[in-house]
Amino acid sequence: xxxxxxxxxxxxxxxxxxxxxxxxxxxxxxxxxxxxxxxxxxxxxxxxxxxxxxxxxxxxxxxxxxxxxxxxxxxxxxxxxxxxxxxxxxxxxxxxxxxxxxxxxxxxxxxxxxxxxxxxxxxxxxxxxxxxxxxxxxxxxxxxxxxxxxxxxxxxxxxxxxxxxxxxxxxxxxxxxxxxxxxxxxxxxxxxxxxxxxxxxxxxxxxxxxxxxxxxxxxxxxxxxxxxxxxxxxxxxxxxxxxxxxxxxxxxxxxxxxxxxxxxxxxxxxxxxxxxxxxxxxxxxxxxxxxxxxxxxxx
Amino acid sequence: xxxxxxxxxxxxxxxxxxxxxxxxxxxxxxxxxxxxxxxxxxxxxxxxxxxxxxxxxxxxxxxxxxxxxxxxxxxxxxxxxxxxxxxxxxxxxxxxxxxxxxxxxxxxxxxxxxxxxxxxxxxxxxxxxxxxxxxxxxxxxxxxxxxxxxxxxxxxxxxxxxxxxxxxxxxxxxxxxxxxxxxxxxxxxxxxxxxxxxxxxxxxxxxxxxxxxxxxxxxxxxxxxxxxxxxxxxxxxxxxxxxxxxxxxxxxxxxxxxxxxxxxxxxxxxxxx
Numbered sequence: 001x002x003x004x005x006x007x008x009x010x011x012x013x014x015x016x017x018x019x020x021x022x023x024x025x026x027x028x029x030x031x032x033x034x035x036x037x038x039x040x041x042x043x044x045x046x047x048x049x050x051x052x053x054x055x056x057x058x059x060x061x062x063x064x065x066x067x068x069x070x071x072x073x074x075x076x077x078x079x080x081x082x083x084x085x086x087x088x089x090x091x092x093x094x095x096x097x098x099x100x101x102x103x104x105x106x107x108x109x110x111x112x113x114x115x116x117x118x119x120x121x122x123x124x125x126x127x128x129x130x131x132x133x134x135x136x137x138x139x140x141x142x143x144x145x146x147x148x149x150x151x152x153x154x155x156x157x158x159x160x161x162x163x164x165x166x167x168x169x170x171x172x173x174x175x176x177x178x179x180x181x182x183x184x185x186x187x188x189x190x191x192x193x194x195x196x197x198x199x200x201x202x203x204x205x206x207x208x209x210x211x212x213x214x215x216x217x218x219x220x221x222x223x224x225x226x227x228x229x230x231x232x233x234x235x236x237x238x239x240x241x242x243x244x245x246x247x248x249x250x251x252x253x254x255x256x257x258x259x260x261x262x263x264x265x266x267x268x269x270x271x272x273x274x275x276x277x278x279x280x281x282x283x284x285x286x287x288x289x290x291x292x293x294x295x296x297x298x299x
Numbered sequence: 300x301x302x303x304x305x306x307x308x309x310x311x312x313x314x315x316x317x318x319x320x321x322x323x324x325x326x327x328x329x330x331x332x333x334x335x336x337x338x339x340x341x342x343x344x345x346x347x348x349x350x351x352x353x354x355x356x357x358x359x360x361x362x363x364x365x366x367x368x369x370x371x372x373x374x375x376x377x378x379x380x381x382x383x384x385x386x387x388x389x390x391x392x393x394x395x396x397x398x399x400x401x402x403x404x405x406x407x408x409x410x411x412x413x414x415x416x417x418x419x420x421x422x423x424x425x426x427x428x429x430x431x432x433x434x435x436x437x438x439x440x441x442x443x444x445x446x447x448x449x450x451x452x453x454x455x456x457x458x459x460x461x462x463x464x465x466x467x468x469x470x471x472x473x474x475x476x477x478x479x480x481x482x483x484x485x486x487x488x489x490x491x492x493x494x495x496x497x498x499x500x501x502x503x504x505x506x507x508x509x510x511x512x513x514x515x516x517x518x519x520x521x522x523x524x525x526x527x528x529x530x531x532x533x534x535x536x537x538x539x540x541x542x543x544x545x546x547x548x549x550x551x552x553x554x555x556x557x558x559x560x561x562x563x564x565x566x567x568x569x570x571x572x
Contacts, residue, residue: 006475007475010475010476011476012398014392014396014475014476014477015392015396015397015398015401015476016392016398018388018389018391018392018396018480019388019389019392019393019404021385021388021389021445022385022386022388022389022445022450023404025385025441025444025445026411026445026447029419029423029441029442029444030411030419030442030445030447031411032419032422032426033418033419033420033421033422033423033426034414034418034419034422036419036422036425037418037419037421037422040421040422040425047428094316097305097309097312097313098313100304100305100309101304101305102305102309102310102313106558106559106562108313108316108317109559109562110554110558110559110562111313111316111317111320111321112316112320113558113561113562113565114320114321114324114554115320115323117501117505117550117551117554117561118324118505118547118550119504119505119507119521119522119525119546119547119550120505120507121505121507121522121525121526121529121543121546122327122525122543122546122547123323124529125327125525125528125529125539125540125542125543126323126324126326126327126540126543127323128529128534129326129327129330129534129536129539129540130323130326132534132536134339135338135339135343135536137326137343140341140342140343144342169319169320169323173316173320174565177562177565177566178565178566180566181566181567222413226413226415229415230415230417232417232507232508233507233508236526237525237526237529240529240530240534241526241527241529241530242530255417255508258417259508259512262420262421262424263512268421268425271421272421272422275417275418275420275421276418278415278417278418279414279415279418282415286413
């Protein structure tokens with residue numbers, strides 16, 4: 001009788017027991033801060049003052065009129081396009097090359113993913129030197145070719161290209177491995193048939209592989225969108241740890257603006273508003289992604 | 300792909316890739332082993348110089364790298380142990396046990412994986428200030444103790460790795476659930492736990508934004524120490540690139556030893572998500 005009760009208690013209760021530690025910690029440090037961000041965003045909330053005046057939606061109205069916010073949003077979108085499009089295209093081709101009977105496949109995969117294990121802070125500092133005005137390698141190369149040097153940090157396009165190169169360098173191999181994993185599930189007979197019909201390697205990539213792994217491509221686009229909205233370390237360290245992202249804010253991203261408002265001006269209410277705006281933008285972009293791709297699938 | 304044999308062109312492309320991947324890291328070592336004066340040379344030096352140890356000494360004198368390395372190890376190891384343990388426990392529950400609300404909770408978990416962590420950083424900071432953890436390693440470790448990704452990863456793995464018949468059989472033999480976890484699930488989860496552990500360790504080691512927000516320059520992790528080296532109007536390149544070498548070498552060692560498992564983990568995580 002007693003044993004039976006214990007058994008039922010065990011079967012009914014222990015599943016919850018095992019997820020409780022996770023959900024407790026997750027609620028405290030994951031979900032609660034998210035919800036609390038919304039609450040803070042409705043207030044005038046400074047770290048320097050004890051009182052927090054309720055403002056309603058005033059912060060949101062201010063944000064929509066905030067030139068710096070729009071500038072940061074534009075920069076983020078530009079850097080996202082500049083980095084994501086070449087990155088995913090290169091990753092596709094690279095995965096296609098890796099998806100052959102290579103000698104030492106592990107070695108090649110390791111070289112592909114090597115940049116990704118390097119920390120973003122290290123990457124930003126190394127490339128900051130490579131794109132340096134006076135002693136940078138890129139400028140030395142340009143000058144050797146007779147093209148003259150560029151002050152990479154000073155211009156809008158040049159600084160954003162430099163930042164995009166850091167992102168491309170760090171993530172291309174990683175995405176290639178994700179594509180490779182998906183490619184290995186594609187039916188091999190299709191390629192054999194295509195080879196017999198005389199299809200080139202490139203045709204096989206565009207006609208067979210890409211349609212077959214489309215869900216994975218969509219997945220990487222969404223993930224890199226979320227990642228692209230959060231770019232922070234690259235512009236911060238490229239600018240020598242200055243929070244404005246260049247003298248004219250020419251490479252200040254949304255995250256960097258959020259960081260500036262919160263931890264340099266200590267205006268937590270307004271920064272929370274920017275955080276929620278970021279989230280809204282991500283949801284909108286993800287939704288657009290979803291509708292576009294479901295339409296593609298139907299056609 | 301059974302019959303596609305790569306030609307010379309493929310190896311040529313791959314060699315180019317290897318150069319592209321490896322060069323920036325090599326270059327950081329080049330700069331770290333010279334003094335700043337030589338950087339203005341035309342052409343710039345492409346071989347290693349004699350100043351690596353002098354620069355290391357200078358880097359350790361400028362920021363407390365000994366402390367930073369210790370802090371980074373403490374943070375990364377505690378986060379790794381915690382994530383692996385709690386993910387396996389919760390993954391077992393989600394994959395193999397039945398309870399009310401299981402599917403709803405799993406869906407919620409997957410949904411939160413899409414939410415950027417940066418969103419919660421302000422209230423998280425306020426929370427840490429309130430309980431007076433700012434500037435301490437507790438503040439860095441606590442938010443990393445569990446991840447939705449880890450639970451999802453283990454759930455997916457355990458679904459296939461542990462046959463339900465085995466669990467039923469153990470139950471018939473009178474095993475209670477915790478014993479089943481200990482004797483059946485835990486041994487079976489080893490390969491996935493190892494992969495999750497490595498990925499978690501690297502993510503924790505490389506984390507930048509949150510430690511930057513919550514720590515002081517006097518008590519940094521390796522990554523925030525880098526940001527101290529990189530700040531300032533006049534860039535001391537030899538110094539800051541020596542710092543990046545210090546921050547990267549431990550990871551390179553791990554990667555050289557365990558690289559193929561890490562790659563397996565990346566590819567596995569991708570297919571299943």
